[in-house]
Amino acid sequence: MAVRATGAELAVVQALATAGVGAGLTARLTGDRSAGIGQLTEALRLADSVGDLGLAAWARINLAAARSGVAGYREAVTDAAEAVELAEVAGHPSMLALALAVRGAGLARLGRLDEATADYERSVTVHQRIGSAHIALPLIGLGQLHLMRGRDSLSRAAYEEAVRVSEPRGNLFALVPALAGLAVVVARVDPTAATALAERALELARGPHAIVARCALGWVAVSVPDLPRAARLAAEAEDLARLHQDRAGLAEALRLRAAAADGDPQSARQALLEAGAILREVGARIEADRVCVLVGQLPGAGAADRINARVAAARLAEAEVVDLARAGPERQAAKVVVRTLGRFEVRVDGHPVPTSAWQSRKARDLLRILAARRGRPVSREQLAELLWPDEEPGRVGHRLSVLLSLLRGVLDPRRRGPLDRYVVAERASVALDVEQVELDVELFQAEALLGLRRFERGETTLAQDILGLAEQRYQGDFLVDDPYDDWAVPVRDEMRRLYLRVVRALAELARHRGDQEQAAHQLRRALDAEPYDERTHEDLISVLTSAGRYGEADEAHRRYQRAMAVLGVPVRRTR
Incomplete structure (x- = not known):
């Protein structure tokens, strides 16, 4: 319990705490982050020892800011939350506004964007009420959040206001990141003006802010584009x-280094993987997911990388974060989409291909057969047997060539790409290029198998996300709308069995987390x-019984009996 100090004792402790905070900030600027946190921790101990709530809140604000500087975001949020409570109890609005801004910064890094927005907006309101010059700090935070969510106009307005209030006072602590953030937003519409803003930020930057300024100028260089300059700035920032x-x-x-590695996807991949590992380690979930998306977009990305990217993109969409796609060479989104799970459908440039565009049903059948092989080559002889079963394969070679021409015309009606962009025809075989064509059955199989491997290894959260994609x-x-083609039956049976494994695994995951409703579903x-x-x-009877839903369990048991009766199999005693 803190003991109320005398006036003289309080003055001494205040002086020592102030010195501790100053020493901590100096240590941060010179690069000795651990020493800075040590000094600030001692300042906090001294502040707590005298029971001065304002001083205690002030010490926690500085310690939280220091922890954020070394990516200790969870601890920073805890310290800042305590500072918020102390400032509210003490009735100290300036401390409250600062504490809210620091907590908002930590929450934003942890991906808790709505909470961060609420803290920043409340901080702005308190700053405005008391006329505080520190209002630039929450404005910068709001600018960053708006940028992540694609709200460029709001982001620019927040950054411009932060520059306006910090510049006359020479507040470089706020002015440099405000200029840097503004430069990144402006780069999308005016690279020249953005370059001037970022260069000014770099000229003013000191200590860790030089990293922020160099990265901002590097992103502007990417947009120009001036990739050699971006690469130099990335190296300096590192x-x-x-x-x-x-x-x-x-x-x-x-x-940034990955973005500057034009034409070298392996170097870009290495840089992104290192960045992703750092971000996951520090709990920066949103930024880690954005990096994961970029890895999946690299040329030559493997199936696991592409699936992980889709999972990350789904999480970003849920958080209302746009894919800024600012870094790295990217794999173009597939222009041709082929749907085979359920009703057969082909989309080109986002539009469904009408039946009239095919000119020949056989051309459509050719695509369905190639889709069933999922990128594996099919011999021309086999294709001839499947398409013209009553004729000699040697007599239909010309017809197959005509169908290939028709199919290519459907998939690339404007002839924008090379002849074999979507369908690769060799002398003896034909194959669908599943790197260029988004084929749902191939994606489903890859997602399902990867999700099941994660499930078997006990990686429940990641398994849940990936299996959820496969289920959807x-x-x-x-090809359920063409059920009588014998060549489709093996694929149909294989995918159905795989789907059953997916939903059973999802049911098991739901049971594990106590969600009996989802397990039953x-x-x-x-x-x-x-x-x-x-x-x-x-399993369904067991889940419903455990949930106390006895009527539904009884109905499930009757359904079980009817199914087994069809098979002539005796019903076992259920668990």
Whole structure:
């Protein structure tokens, strides 16, 4: 319990605490972050010892800011939250406004964007009420959040206001990041003006802010584009980030390095993987997901990288974060989409291909056969047998060539790409290029198998996300609207079995987290796809019974009995 100090004692402790904060800030500027946190921790101990709430809040604000500087965002949020409470109790609005801004910064890094926005907006309101000059800090935070969510006009307005209020007072602590943030926003419409803003930020920057300024100027260079300059700035920012023990700054510099690695996807990948590892380690979830998306967009990205990118993109969309796509060479989004799970559909440039565009049903059948092979070559002889089963394969070679021409015309009606962009025809075989064509059955299989591997390894959160993608992609059995083609049956059966494994795994994950409703939903979906799976019947009855839903459990048991009766199999005693 703190003991109320005398006036003289309080003055001494205040002086010592002030010295501690000053020493901590100096240590941060010179790159000795650990020493800075040590000095600030001692300042906090001294402030607490005298029971001065304002002093205690002030010490926590500075310690939280220092922890954020070394990417200790969780601890920073805790310290800042305590500072908010102390400032509210003490009735100290200036401390409250600062504490809210610092907590908002930590929450934003942790991906808790709505909470961060609320803190920043409340901080702005308090600053405005008391006429504080420190209002630039929450404005910068709002500018960053608006930028992440694609609200460029709001972002620019926040940064411009931060520049306006900090510039007359020479407040470089706020002016430099405000100029840097403004430069990144402006670069999208006026690279020349953005360059001037970023260069001014770099001229004024001192200590860790030099990392922010160099990265901003580097992103502007990417937009010009001037990639050699961007690469130099990235290298300088990396060196400074290591000097100042700034892990978040290092991750940003690495992302910039990837953006400057034009034509070298391997170097870009290496930089992005290092950046992603740093961001995941410090808990910067949103930034880590953005890096993950970029890795999946690199030329030559593997199936796992592309799936992880889709999972990350889904999380970003849920958080209302736009894919700024500012870094790295990117794989162009597929212009041709082929849907085979459920009703067959082809989309080109986002528009469905009408039946009239095919000119020949055989051309459509050719695409369906190639889709069933999922990128693996099919011999011309086999294609001839499947398309013209009653004729000699040697007599239909010309017809196959005509169908290939028709198919290519459907997939690339404007002839914008090379002849074999979507369909690769060799002398003896033909294949669909699944790197250029988005084929749902191929994506479903890759997502399902990766998700099941994660599930078997006990990586429940990642497994849930990936398996959820696979479940959503499965819109029905393979080519269900053409059920009589024998060549489609093996793929249809294989994908249905895989789908059952996916929904059963999702049901198990739901049971593990105590969500019996979701578990029952998944098991019912499994039974809709395969009504005679005995184990699924038993699991559904068990889930409903455990949830106390005895009427539904009884109905599930009757459904089980009917299914087994069809098979002539005796019903086992359910769990």
